Amino acid sequence: MNLTNSIINYRRYLKRRNLARYTIRNYLNNLELFLAWLKVPLEQATHQDVSAYTEFLLERRKHPKTINCQLSTIRSFYDFLHYEEGVPVENPARKGCSLRLPKPLPRYLKDEEVERLFARIKNPRDRAMFMLMLRCGLRVAEVAALTIDAIDQNRRKIFVQSGKGCKDRVVYLSSDALRALTGYLKVRPASSSKHVLLVGKGSYRGKPISVRGIQKRIEYYRKKIGITASCHHLRHTMATQMLNADADLATIQDLLGHSKITTTQRYCKVSNIKVERDYNKAMELVMRKNSLSTNVGGH
Numbered sequence: 001m002n003l004t005n006s007i008i009n010y011r012r013y014l015k016r017r018n019l020a021r022y023t024i025r026n027y028l029n030n031l032e033l034f035l036a037w038l039k040v041p042l043e044q045a046t047h048q049d050v051s052a053y054t055e056f057l058l059e060r061r062k063h064p065k066t067i068n069c070q071l072s073t074i075r076s077f078y079d080f081l082h083y084e085e086g087v088p089v090e091n092p093a094r095k096g097c098s099l100r101l102p103k104p105l106p107r108y109l110k111d112e113e114v115e116r117l118f119a120r121i122k123n124p125r126d127r128a129m130f131m132l133m134l135r136c137g138l139r140v141a142e143v144a145a146l147t148i149d150a151i152d153q154n155r156r157k158i159f160v161q162s163g164k165g166c167k168d169r170v171v172y173l174s175s176d177a178l179r180a181l182t183g184y185l186k187v188r189p190a191s192s193s194k195h196v197l198l199v200g201k202g203s204y205r206g207k208p209i210s211v212r213g214i215q216k217r218i219e220y221y222r223k224k225i226g227i228t229a230s231c232h233h234l235r236h237t238m239a240t241q242m243l244n245a246d247a248d249l250a251t252i253q254d255l256l257g258h259s260k261i262t263t264t265q266r267y268c269k270v271s272n273i274k275v276e277r278d279y280n281k282a283m284e285l286v287m288r289k290n291s292l293s294t295n296v297g298g299h
Contacts, residue, residue, distance in 0.1 A: 003042060006087075007031070010080050030073035043081075045092045050074060054097070064099040071098055106266055108236040109229060116225050126217050128184035129197050129209075132158075133234035135177035137256045140231040144211045147194040153182065160257070169257050239264070244273040 007028070014024045037053055038045060050071065057067045075093035082089055109117070114134070121127045132138045132146070142160050150159045156173040173181065181196075189198050195208035215231060222229040239252050253264040 003035075006081060006085060009085065010077060013080055013084055026069070027073050027076065030070045031077055034070065034074055043087065043089045047092050047094055047097070050092045050094075050097060054099070064101050068098045068101065103266075106236040106239070107228070107230075107233050108240040109227070109233055113227050113229065114237065116227065117221060117229060120221055120225050123200075124180070124184040124187050125197060125200055125209075126221075128180045129214060130218065130231075130234060131177040131180040133231055134238055135174040136171040137235050137238045138171065139235065139257075140211050140214050143197065143231075144195075144209060144214055146196045148196055149194065151181070151196070153178065167257060167259075169254065171255055236267070239267045243267050246274070 010031075011024065011028060014027055019027075034053060035042065037056060038049065040049065053074075054067060054071065057070060062070075071093050075091060075095070078089060078091040078093060081087040082091065118127065118130070121130060129143050132143050133140070136158060138146070138158075138160065145161075146158070147161075150161060152158070153173075156178055158171050158173060160169050160171060185196075188196075189200060189206045191198055191206035193206065193208055197209045197214075199205055199207050199209050199213065218229060218231050218234075235256070239256060242252050242255075243249070249261065249264055252267070253261050256264065258264045
C-alpha cells in the first residue's frame with residue numbers, strides 16, 4: 001500500500017464530503033500525529049496500538065475531547081481505506097473506544113453581566129459583531145464569514161451560508177442588533193472585501209477580521225470588567241433568554257442551527273427562570289384541586 005497516495009486520496013475524499021477547510025486540516029494533522037507515533041506498518045495496527053496511543057495522549061495531558069477527535073480521525077481513515085480504497089484492513093479504532101466526556105451545562109451571561117459588557121463596548125465594529133452573537137445566535141466563525149450580500153436590512157434577516165456542518169439557515173435581526181450593525185456599516189473602512197467585519201487599523205486595515213481576532217476582542221473586554229465571557233457564551237445567552245421568554249424549543253433549534261433537538265434541550269437545564277415559573281404555575285393548579293393547601297395544621 002502506498003501511504004502517500006492513500007493520504008492524498010483521503011484528502012480528496014474529505015473534500016468530496018464537503019467538509020470545511022479547517023476541518024479537513026484538523027483531520028490530516030491528527031492523522032499525521034498518529035502515523036508519526038505508530039511503530040508498526042499502518043495495515044498492521046491493532047486495537048492494542050490505538051489503546052496505547054490513547055494512553056500516550058493522556059500522559060501528555062491532552063484534553064479528552066482532543067483525544068476523541070484523534071480517535072475519530074483514525075477510525076475515519078481506516079474506514080476510508082477499507083470501503084473506498086478496497087484495502088483488506090481491520091479498523092483498530094473500534095466504536096466505543098472513545099473517552100467518556102463530562103457534559104457541562106451551557107454557560108450563559110446574567111442580565112447584569114450583559115449590561116456591563118455592552119456598556120464597555122464603544123467600538124462600533126465590536127458592538128455589531130457581539131450583538132450578532134447575542135441577538136442572532138451566530139457562531140464566531142459565522143460572524144467572521146458574514147458578507148454584505150447576506151444581510152437583508154429591510155426584512156431584518158441574515159442568510160447564514162455554510163454554517164457548522166455546511167448547513168445554511170436564516171436568522172433575524174432584533175432592533176438593537178440592526179442599529180448596531182447599521183451603525184458600524186456607516187463607519188466601516190473602505191474595502192473591496194465582501195466581508196462585513198474588517199480590521200480597523202494597522203497594516204491589515206480593510207482586511208476581514210479573523211476568528212482569533214474576534215476572540216481576542218471578547219477577551220479584552222472581559223478582562224476589563226472582570227467577568228467570564230466568551231463568544232460562545234453570548235450564543236448560549238441568546239438561547240437561554242429566548243427560552244425564558246417562552247420561545248418554542250424547535251424555534252431556538254432552528255435559529256442556532258442545531259442538528260439535534262437534544263443539543264438545544266440542554267438549555268432547559270440552565271433556564272431556571274422558566275423552570276421556576278412553570279413549577280409555580282403547575283403547583284397553583286395542583287393546590288386548587290388539593291385540600292391540603294387549606295387544611296394545613298388541621299386535625
